[in-house]
Amino acid sequence: MQAKPVLEVKNLRTSFRTERGKVTAVDGVSFSLGKGEVLGVVGESGCGKSATAQSILRLFDETYTTHEGEVWFEGQDLLSLPAAAMHSVRGNHISMIFQDPLSSLNPVYTIGNQIAEAILIHKNVSRREANARVLELLKLTGIPAPEKRMGEYPHELSGGMRQRVMIAMALACESKVLIADEPTTALDVTIQAQIMALMEDLNEKLDMGIILITHDLGVVAEVCSRVVVMYLGQVVEEADVVSLFARPLHPYTQGLMKSIAQMDCDRSQPLHVIEGTVPSLHSVPAGCRFAPRCPFADDLCRTRMPELEQHGDSQKVRCWHAETILREGNADA
Amino acid sequence: MKSYLIKRLLSVVPVLFIVSTIVFLILYLTPGDPAIVILGEEASQEQVDNLREQLGLNRPMVEQYFSWIGNALRGDLGESFYMNETVMGAILSHLGPTISLGILAELIALVLAIPMGIIAARHKGTATDQSVMAFSLLGMSIPNFLLSLFLILIFSVTLRWLPVAGYQPLSAGLWEHLKFLILPAFALGTAHAALIARMTRSAMLEVLNANYIKTARAKGVKERWVIYKHALRNAFLPILTVMGQSFLSLMGGTAIVETIFSIPGIGQLIVNAVMRRDYAVVQGAVLYVTFAFVFINLAVDMLYGIVNPQVRLDSKK
Numbered sequence: 001m002q003a004k005p006v007l008e009v010k011n012l013r014t015s016f017r018t019e020r021g022k023v024t025a026v027d028g029v030s031f032s033l034g035k036g037e038v039l040g041v042v043g044e045s046g047c048g049k050s051a052t053a054q055s056i057l058r059l060f061d062e063t064y065t066t067h068e069g070e071v072w073f074e075g076q077d078l079l080s081l082p083a084a085a086m087h088s089v090r091g092n093h094i095s096m097i098f099q100d101p102l103s104s105l106n107p108v109y110t111i112g113n114q115i116a117e118a119i120l121i122h123k124n125v126s127r128r129e130a131n132a133r134v135l136e137l138l139k140l141t142g143i144p145a146p147e148k149r150m151g152e153y154p155h156e157l158s159g160g161m162r163q164r165v166m167i168a169m170a171l172a173c174e175s176k177v178l179i180a181d182e183p184t185t186a187l188d189v190t191i192q193a194q195i196m197a198l199m200e201d202l203n204e205k206l207d208m209g210i211i212l213i214t215h216d217l218g219v220v221a222e223v224c225s226r227v228v229v230m231y232l233g234q235v236v237e238e239a240d241v242v243s244l245f246a247r248p249l250h251p252y253t254q255g256l257m258k259s260i261a262q263m264d265c266d267r268s269q270p271l272h273v274i275e276g277t278v279p280s281l282h283s284v285p286a287g288c289r290f291a292p293r294c295p296f297a298d299d300l301c302r303t304r305m306p307e308l309e310q311h312g313d314s315q316k317v318r319c320w321h322a323e324t325i326l327r328e329g330n331a332d333a
Numbered sequence: 334m335k336s337y338l339i340k341r342l343l344s345v346v347p348v349l350f351i352v353s354t355i356v357f358l359i360l361y362l363t364p365g366d367p368a369i370v371i372l373g374e375e376a377s378q379e380q381v382d383n384l385r386e387q388l389g390l391n392r393p394m395v396e397q398y399f400s401w402i403g404n405a406l407r408g409d410l411g412e413s414f415y416m417n418e419t420v421m422g423a424i425l426s427h428l429g430p431t432i433s434l435g436i437l438a439e440l441i442a443l444v445l446a447i448p449m450g451i452i453a454a455r456h457k458g459t460a461t462d463q464s465v466m467a468f469s470l471l472g473m474s475i476p477n478f479l480l481s482l483f484l485i486l487i488f489s490v491t492l493r494w495l496p497v498a499g500y501q502p503l504s505a506g507l508w509e510h511l512k513f514l515i516l517p518a519f520a521l522g523t524a525h526a527a528l529i530a531r532m533t534r535s536a537m538l539e540v541l542n543a544n545y546i547k548t549a550r551a552k553g554v555k556e557r558w559v560i561y562k563h564a565l566r567n568a569f570l571p572i573l574t575v576m577g578q579s580f581l582s583l584m585g586g587t588a589i590v591e592t593i594f595s596i597p598g599i600g601q602l603i604v605n606a607v608m609r610r611d612y613a614v615v616q617g618a619v620l621y622v623t624f625a626f627v628f629i630n631l632a633v634d635m636l637y638g639i640v641n642p643q644v645r646l647d648s649k650k
Contacts (some may be wrong), residue, residue, distance in 0.1 A: 033441070046511075054547075057551055059547060059550055059551060087553045087555055088553065089553070090550065090551055090552065090553040091551060091552035091553035091554075092553055095551065095552075096551040098544055098547065098548065100544060102547065103543065103544040104544040104545055104548045105545055105548065106545040106548070106549065106563055106567070106643070107545070107567065107641065107643055108566050108567055108640070108642060108643075117552065117554065118552045121552065121554060121555075122554050124555060153642045153643070155642075155643050166548070169336050169548075169552065212588075298389070
């Protein structure tokens with residue numbers, strides 16, 4: 001499949017203590033990220049993509065959060081590290097960028113200051129050296145007039161520029177893994193393409209592994225080599241990108257594919273929608289979690305939860321009826 | 334920034350003009366002849382005439398008004414009817430104690446309130462948070478005079494660490510000056526601390542949920558720096574606003590505490606002037622409070638710009 005993974009998530013479970021009881025946002029998620037690989041994590045809002053990403057870096061307030069399972073990175077399990085040791089992992093070996101670059105940058109510090117901070121925390125360099133590196137990073141991420149931009153505040157930059165700044169910050173210490181949590185969702189379409197091109201470019205140049213969290217299958221098809229599809233805190237399908245688009249096995253994945261508007265589709269027909277909504281984490285269905293919305297669901301689905309099982313060389317799916325679906329083709333729901 | 338400052342200073346002019354007009358009219362808002370009000374019912378006609386002459390009450394009102402404004406512009410606010418000094422002199426001599434007491438009280442308030450607010454926000458919903466909030470409620474609810482009396486009882490009467498009351502100017506030495514101010518400043522500071530701590534807590538709670546805090550954590554910033562570098566500065570605008578208000582109320586004089594501790598501050602000056610119907614001093618004091626109000630607000634606005642670049646006004650234009 002690929003070389004030895006840089007990051008391996010094994011059976012990750014993240015639960016939050018809330019006023020309405022315990023909620024498990026990530027429920028037994030496993031996947032691995034190869035060196036220099038771009039892995040897509042796809043799903044609707046509320047399916048646990050972001051929670052998974054933030055669990056890897058342990059960004060949640062751990063007074064209210066419990067993590068179970070393992071996250072292996074460079075021979076150590078991040079989840080069993082003492083909290084203080086995570087500081088030298090975050091931003092140094094694994095970095096993260098977020099959805100909305102404006103609210104993700106601190107409004108009261110210049111961007112130069114914010115990028116330099118990441119360097120100064122992890123590397124033993126002077127402020128002058130850090131600033132020289134900031135300039136390099138701004139050039140690398142394609143920000144025009146970097147000397148001038150360094151002294152500017154986030155509100156003085158455009159949305160695309162801000163996301164470039166976030167990326168520059170994430171690259172500051174040459175991390176081995178970049179987790180990008182919907183990096184283009186808040187941007188204009190043209191800017192989205194530029195940011196994705198930049199990320200692809202950096203992935204090639206720096207050989208950095210990227211976990212790309214998105215709900216945009218178009219983006220996935222373009223840049224990812226492998227995809228994990230999540231639904232309600234679980235992985236429902238995992239495949240290389242070609243197999244996934246050629247023969248999506250899980251009814252949820254199929255639903256997602258059909259929901260993409262095609263240029264050549266029949267415009268008199270309404271766009272396909274997956275019926276219903278993602279249930280609340282407070283009322284998780286008993287059997288297969290997708291059963292209440294699934295066109296193939298039967299009694300088995302409603303009572304017993306399927307496991308994630310291997311199908312062919314490069315595909316795993318969590319569905320009782322994957323064989324049938326594969327034989328009979330896509331559901332015409 | 335400079336042009337903004339000039340604009341703000343110019344906008345102060347009409348405010349002061351309106352206030353000084355109202356202040357001038359104070360004398361005429363009192364029913365009857367101000368001279369009789371001042372001297373009392375038993376005064377002889379001769380005394381009343383003399384006072385009217387002295388106050389210029391026998392001249393037409395418009396003329397009086399312009400001469401009052403003209404004098405005020407030159408810093409001459411008239412003379413006190415009771416004390417043998419000019420109104421300006423009286424205000425200036427009472428200003429020293431008020432400024433010292435105000436600054437000390439505000440410092441005590443900040444030193445108590447900001448760490449308390451931060452701790453409460455970080456441990457939201459825990460016993461720590463609840464005890465900070467309970468302390469804050471207590472601080473707001475205890476009347477100043479009661480707290481003052483308790484403090485005197487403990488630190489002056491029982492422990493004999495600090496004097497019961499009185500005042501020494503800074504020229505008498507720093508400790509001499511401070512030892513009279515510590516208890517009153519503490520009495521005032523706790524009440525202000527209570528308010529500032531609440532504001533700090535709620536501002537911090539909001540900021541700690543912001544995305545840039547997540548970014549800072551994801552960068553590997555240590556929790557302590559996340560709080561003090563990234564969060565506090567963003568939470569500071571609302572804190573600055575309450576600080577300005579609290580400092581303002583301290584600068585306007587704190588009559589009760591000043592009276593209990595016999596500190597000759599603005600508060601005492603105002604109370605005495607009102608009780609003695611020393612109108613000239615009342616007018617002067619109201620003008621002073623207006624000045625203080627306008628300039629402290631201006632200072633707070635300037636500080637906004639320093640703390641948060643997004644309110645850095647017109648610096649680029």
